[in-house]
Amino acid sequence: MIATTAPWGAEKATALLVLADGTVIEGRGLGATGHAVAEVCFNTALTGYQEILTDPSYAGQIVTFTFPHIGNVGANAEDIEDLTPAARAGAVGAVFRADVTQPSSYRSNGGLDEWLKRRGIVAMSGIDTRALTARIRDLGAPHAVIAHAPDGVFDIDALKREAAAWAGLVGLDLARDVTSGQSSTWTETPWAWGKGYGEQSQPTMHVVAVDYGVKRNILRLFAGLGAEVTVVPAMTPAEDILAMNPDGVFLSNGPGDPAATGEYAVPVIRDLLDADVPLFGICLGHQMLALALGGRTVKMHQGHHGANHPVKDHTTGKVEIVSMNHGFAVDGDSLPEGVEETHVSLFDGSNCGISVAGKPVFSVQHHPEASPGPQDSHYLFRRFVNLIRERKGEPALAER
Numbered sequence: 507m508i509a510t511t512a513p514w515g516a517e518k519a520t521a522l523l524v525l526a527d528g529t530v531i532e533g534r535g536l537g538a539t540g541h542a543v544a545e546v547c548f549n550t551a552l553t554g555y556q557e558i559l560t561d562p563s564y565a566g567q568i569v570t571f572t573f574p575h576i577g578n579v580g581a582n583a584e585d586i587e588d589l590t591p592a593a594r595a596g597a598v599g600a601v602f603r604a605d606v607t608q609p610s611s612y613r614s615n616g617g618l619d620e621w622l623k624r625r626g627i628v629a630m631s632g633i634d635t636r637a638l639t640a641r642i643r644d645l646g647a648p649h650a651v652i653a654h655a656p657d658g659v660f661d662i663d664a665l666k667r668e669a670a671a672w673a674g675l676v677g678l679d680l681a682r683d684v685t686s687g688q689s690s691t692w693t694e695t696p697w698a699w700g701k702g703y704g705e706q707s708q709p710t711m712h713v714v715a716v717d718y719g720v721k722r723n724i725l726r727l728f729a730g731l732g733a734e735v736t737v738v739p740a741m742t743p744a745e746d747i748l749a750m751n752p753d754g755v756f757l758s759n760g761p762g763d764p765a766a767t768g769e770y771a772v773p774v775i776r777d778l779l780d781a782d783v784p785l786f787g788i789c790l791g792h793q794m795l796a797l798a799l800g801g802r803t804v805k806m807h808q809g810h811h812g813a814n815h816p817v818k819d820h821t822t823g824k825v826e827i828v829s830m831n832h833g834f835a836v837d838g839d840s841l842p843e844g845v846e847e848t849h850v851s852l853f854d855g856s857n858c859g860i861s862v863a864g865k866p867v868f869s870v871q872h873h874p875e876a877s878p879g880p881q882d883s884h885y886l887f888r889r890f891v892n893l894i895r896e897r898k899g900e901p902a903l904a905e906r
C-alpha cells in the first residue's frame with residue numbers, strides 16, 4: 507500500500523503524484539511549479555542525481571529515487587549530461603523520500619531546489635518511495651502527472667484525466683525533441699581528481715557521434731582516447747556522415763521507443779553497416795542497431811535504472827557492475843544469424859550487448875560511460891577504439 511497522504515502529519519500537500527489508475531499521492535513540492543505528465547520509473551543509484559536528471563534518455567519520465575536522501579551535496583554546473591542544458595532534455599519530474607537539506611559539498615554552488623527550478627523539473631518530497639517502487643515492480647511503470655502548487659490548490663479530477671489519457675512511451679519518438687540542431691565538435695576529456703575536465707589536443711582518429719540524446723561523458727571518453735569527435739543531429743543522412751570520413755561512427759543513447767525513433771535512424775544505420783565503417787552503439791543506439799540488423803525490441807515491465815546492475819560479458823566471461831537506464835530492451839531471441847549476443851543482465855537474463863560476426867560492429871544496452879555509476883565498463887570504449895586502431899595498423903590499447 508502506498509501512503510497517499512503527506513507523511514509526518516502536518517501541513518497541506520503542495521505536490522501531488524496522480525497515477526493513471528486514480529491513486530493520488532501527496533507530498534511537499536519543490537523545484538518547478540506546474541505539472542508534467544510522464545511515465546514513473548525508479549532509479550536505485552546512490553549518487554549522481556544531477557547526472558541522472560539531465561540524462562536526455564529520461565525525457566518523458568519522472569524519476570523516483572530509491573535512495574532516501576537526495577540533494578545533500580547540492581548542485582553544481584559540472585554534473586550535467588545533456589549537450590544543451592537550455593533545451594532541458596531529461597527527466598520532467600523527480601520524487602524523493604526525505605526533504606532536501608542544506609547543501610554540503612566543496613563542489614556545490616547552490617541548492618538542489620533552486621537548480622530544479624531553473625531546469626524546470628517538478629519535484630516532490632515526503633513520499634514513501636519504497637512503497638511506490640514496490641508498486642512499480644509489481645504492476646509496471648505507471649503513467650502519472652506530477653504537480654506542484656505552493657498554495658496547495660489542485661484540480662485533481664483534471665490531473666487524473668490527464669494521467670489516464672497520456673498515451674505513454676510505446677510508439678513515441680523523443681530523440682527528435684532532444685537531438686542537437688546542428689553539428690559540433692567535442693574536445694573535453696574526462697574529469698580527473700584535482701584537475702577537473704581536460705581538453706584534448708592531438709586527435710589520432712575521427713569519430714562521428716550521432717546524437718539521439720547523447721550524454722556528455724560518452725563524448726569525453728572518446729576525446730580522452732584520442733578521438734576527434736564530431737556530433738551530428740539524429741536526422742543526418744548516412745551519406746553526410748560518410749562524407750566526414752569517420753574512422754568510426756557512434757550511435758548514442760536517447761529517450762523514447764527505439765521502434766519509433768528507428769523509423770528514420772534504422773535506414774541510416776543500415777547504410778552505415780553497408781559502408782563497413784566501425785560502429786558502436788549505447789542503449790538506444792544499441793536497440794536501433796539491433797533493429798537495423800533485423801532484431802526486435804520490446805517494452806520492459808519496469809525497466810532497468812540504477813548504478814549497480816551485474817552484466818556478464820560472454821566474450822571474456824567477466825562480470826561488470828554497470829549503470830543502467832532503459833525501459834525497452836532487445837529481444838535476444840530475435841537476433842538473426844551472424845549477430846552474437848555478447849552481454850546479458852544477470853538480474854533478468856535480458857540482452858545487454860551484441861556484435862556482428864566478421865564486422866567491426868558492436869553495441870551494449872548498459873551505460874559504459876557511467877555518470878553516474880561504476881567504471882567497470884569503460885573498457886568498451888577502448889574495445890571500439892582498438893577496432894579503429896587495428897584498421898589503421900596501430901597497436902591496440904590494453905582493454906582493461
Ligand SMILES: NC(=O)CC[C@H](N)C(=O)O
Pocket residue numbers: 563758759760761762763764788789790791831832833834835
Ligand atoms: N538510455 C537510453 O538510451 C534509453 C533507451 C530507450 N529510450 C529505453 O528506454 O530503453
